[in-house]
Amino acid sequence: MDYQAQDKDAAFLLFDVFHADESWAQIEEFSDLTPDLARAVLAESGRVASQVLAPLNEIGDTHGCEWNDGEVTTPPGFKEGFSELTQGGWLGLSGNPAFGGQGMPKSLGCLVEEMFWAANSSLYLYGTLTVGACLCLDAHGSAEQKKTYLEKLYSGEWTGAMALTEAHSGTDLGIMRTKAEPQADGSYSITGTKIFITGGEHDLADNIVHLTLARIPDGPAGSKGISLFIVPKYLPNADGSLGERNTMGSGSLEHKMGIRGSATSVINYDGAKGFLLGEEHQGLAGMFTMMNYERLSVGLQGLGSADLAYQLSARYARDRIQGRSVTGPQNPDAAADSILVHPDVRRMLLTQRAYAEGCRAFALYVGMQLDEAKYNNNERAGRISELLTPVVKAFLTDKGLDGAVMGQQVLGGHGFIKEWGLEQIVRDARIGQIYEGANGIQALDLVGRKIMRDGGGLMLELLEDMKATDVDEAYKGELIEACDRLARSTQSIVARGKNDPHLPGAVSVDYLDMVGMTMCAWVWALMASRAPDDDFGVAKKATARYFFDRLLPKTLGLERSIEAEADAVMEMPQALFSPA
């Protein structure tokens, strides 16, 4: 599928909206990172995305992956495409320079990742799992573990996988059964079965490093007895070369709705050799250190899908002629006008675009908070990133599906036909709402943990900051109204949630949606206020106007819905959920 990287919008956001160059200048690690260098990085990642990854997107879906006696073959071309991705050093873009990473800021990484996701979600999944494994190893590994694994992973010579889910244990990891028995040599013997393991087996790399959660016998029950292990497909020798094959592997591939070029395995561990990563029984905490990054990345997957769908449907709309403008023919020499003359086609395209560009700016803002926290020891930025990351993950993946569905609708009947690509985007985007913590879990994290824990304090502070932002008068009133609305809902939830433990979970998804909408209102006010006086700026302002007039009003209904008590969902007796 044709994909055009949005490096112009990316640079506008980095330098004109968020002044990332000024932030970078204050961080020693980024002293060499000039705007020109950042632009060059974006141009090159855009080239890899559009010219290397995008051409493999459709074949990945039609061909899928093949399983044969534990070996998995990826779709034709994936090996070469992945090799080009890794040889460009892209997996180590934000990685630790001490082990071969490039140490670039997450803000830049966000924009790069979006391109890879948009161009080919299935192929980039092998990469993002590797990046995630690196984050975890870098944070919790011993010096020797880092030395053994990080360089090979940053370079893509080896890849990573995360093994959490079991058939009976998904969201509730505390009931997992995979066990890890201590061995005399200090290693552990891992036995059990994991499911839904993305990139758990494939032919793209020499080795696959499974970060695996398991239970050490006689440890505490529940989630406090779970430990994290490095379980490599091939055991590395002391010199880093590959040793013997570990006793674990792919039992089968899942048959999925989408991301069919990504191999999702059942992984069986038959007394496999594993090495403790971090402390015993601290496995969940270990996994969670990388969660903010991974969730941000999955949010970017949703954004990538939304943007790709927008591009394909906008091109279709430009070329498709059908019907006449209600004000008379606009293209009298042809049999019909472009469907861009029809207000409802414009509504669909503007909706897609308003969310795609709004979400890009929102994600970048959160990425910058991660950088501030990590490199400037800015504790408040860290808390903001923790507060908003579940929103990025859920809101962006929701908009990924919505945008793909709307793009499909622009194409009419062609949207339902495989050859046109939109239906694949819908199927691929759908997973983003489910994995890496289903979106309902993100909402519960936002409300049940973060908002309730500090009485909404940080959110209320953030809203005051947003209201005080210098934006054009045209947007100021509506932005303040939106922030005040979210503040009221925040206070209402906190007050009622203290008395009714069901309340936070009952309204959490509506609340998360309202936070996402309000963040979009803020970034749209910012973008429109900073937009240049050219076509790019005209489009920004028109899209901002559309967002405020036609999309933001949704928050009126969300506020009212959040006012309902938990009874509205708790009243139905459990037995009556089954059909009468």
Add this chain to the structure above:
Amino acid sequence: MDYQAQDKDAAFLLFDVFHADESWAQIEEFSDLTPDLARAVLAESGRVASQVLAPLNEIGDTHGCEWNDGEVTTPPGFKEGFSELTQGGWLGLSGNPAFGGQGMPKSLGCLVEEMFWAANSSLYLYGTLTVGACLCLDAHGSAEQKKTYLEKLYSGEWTGAMALTEAHSGTDLGIMRTKAEPQADGSYSITGTKIFITGGEHDLADNIVHLTLARIPDGPAGSKGISLFIVPKYLPNADGSLGERNTMGSGSLEHKMGIRGSATSVINYDGAKGFLLGEEHQGLAGMFTMMNYERLSVGLQGLGSADLAYQLSARYARDRIQGRSVTGPQNPDAAADSILVHPDVRRMLLTQRAYAEGCRAFALYVGMQLDEAKYNNNERAGRISELLTPVVKAFLTDKGLDGAVMGQQVLGGHGFIKEWGLEQIVRDARIGQIYEGANGIQALDLVGRKIMRDGGGLMLELLEDMKATDVDEAYKGELIEACDRLARSTQSIVARGKNDPHLPGAVSVDYLDMVGMTMCAWVWALMASRAPDDDFGVAKKATARYFFDRLLPKTLGLERSIEAEADAVMEMPQALFSPA
């Protein structure tokens, strides 16, 4: 997939909510139709749906249809399943008794159709296209044409297909090119290519009757020069037996996102013999006489998908244990509680259910208006059915996709895996929003034609009737608030639409959504007020409460969005829709 027909809810709606028996008693044609007979019909259609059609649903998707040199083979079992459906007389349920139809009311037919759609959308499509062809033939055919075709179609010995779309001509039928040249024998020679022809070629019946739109040379340009033709695959002899093969047929099958058991063909006409149906150049009007019925039916497809998804996800939720209730373990003997303890899981299930049951009642109400119009010559009922049919089509198919997506979310990772069925429902439901007039076109029909034509008069009358309905005090205030809100939006659109021709199209989709929500509010108030004092009634009341507290608030945002001027969508210059 396991499917349980909702005949209990159907009977509740027919007799306790809408008193259909009282209506039937006043119509001569239905004098024999007792509630007991209607219940028996529902029980038998439920049996066919759940025991004959549902078991073929998954295989239809996994196997799909095969094309070989113009011949199409349907999935294994479809032939036997379709045969059982047709031998039960179900295709002629509401058909003309003079030609073998059973003359049952559309109200009953709605409830039966929903079951067939829910159980197997792909298989039932061959049926519904046949029912549609019968409606068209019955309304416009000569006595001889009715005699030749209707009985064979009602019995399912032959099936029907509708050939409208061409590659360059979808919504805009006026630019179609397929031509029909008059022949000396009074027939026409049809030449051209049609695409997206559902049931255009298959192996389920002896003959396929294509109702084909084409242009007679030298006729008026545009949509006023289109005529309707009967183009049978095999030309019938005078005695009704099959004669020679017509020179038309399937050039290929489309590769679709869903409804893969339904064969969608490109149909090539190579001087095929066609017979004029109705008057020359009146083809679009002829097609439109059956549109209200067909669109209602496609709405029921959406409802069926929503209900099937609800059933599967409610069962999963009951059986799946994961995590603990926030108020402490509810199932202390097990490793975890049912996920039904979690407020957000309940929210998803209640949302699905509130829309499924609300949409069922709404569709039935419209079906009853069709009966009133047809059998009691009730002109106002006819106008109400015309006003609301585009809402049923679009709102119910939107809720079909939303419900399927939400059902999938309840299953978490399993929702993305083929074996669990939900992902198929998503793919199957998606087409409902696209075909039979894309949902944006339905909204334009509602606002641009119907609301603007009578200045919103009928809608405002209907809203007054709804406000005056006798419902429990608990719902009265919210119902009146919702009706008043819709009345305000109606008046606002009419007033502004007179001055700005772009306005109706700019806000039409939001307006249609608001009409659907308000109709649901009305039927939920009715259902809850008429609910019995048992478990069935408890569930109705809890779902009604949920609808009013958590879903209806959406209309606040819709009202505000509709207040925006058309500029919000028209301002963006056409050239700037393409990515920057």
